[in-house]
Amino acid sequence: MTVKYTEDHEWVSVEGDTATVGITSYAAEQLGDVVFVELPDVGASFEKGDDMAVVESVKAASDVYAPVSGDVIEANTKLSDAPETVNEAPDSEGWFAKIKLSNPSELDSLMDDAAYKAFCADL
Template identity: 70%
Template structure:
């Protein structure tokens, strides 16, 4: 299982040809208390960089972008009912969508854990 990261603070954890997508704890901390999550429909086709979901917190609204291209095969309806899960477990139970990858090669352009930690530490 591989986890990769984007410069927009999304993560994707890939098992086989399906990637689970969420936002990093760093992003959740920056947002503050998440109060609303809007998820795409299962079956939606996303291109890398497309808006995949919307997160609203007490501070701001923010988009969650697709780190790779693929088809939405599952959404985490639990976070729609309990958005605080995004803050409590951003890199676990607070995941947003599962994507069936259409081009696994796109993962090569993303950061590994070490590169992401360095990126997040140096940002702002």
């Protein structure tokens, strides 16, 4: 399994041609308590960088951007009833959507774990 990160603090975990997308623990901490998540529809298509979802916290509402291009094959509907899962487990159970990759080479432009940690250290 490969995990990559964006400068907008999304993570993408890839197995085969399926990418699971969420926000990083850094992003979850910056947002504060998440109170609502607007998920993408299954079947929706996104290009890398498109607005894919919205996460609302007690502090602000923020867009979640598609880190890769593809079609949504599953949305984490558990977040509708338990948005706090994004804060409790942003890197696992708090995922937003699973996307069937349409252009796997886009992963090459994303950061690996070490690069993302260095990026966050400079913020």
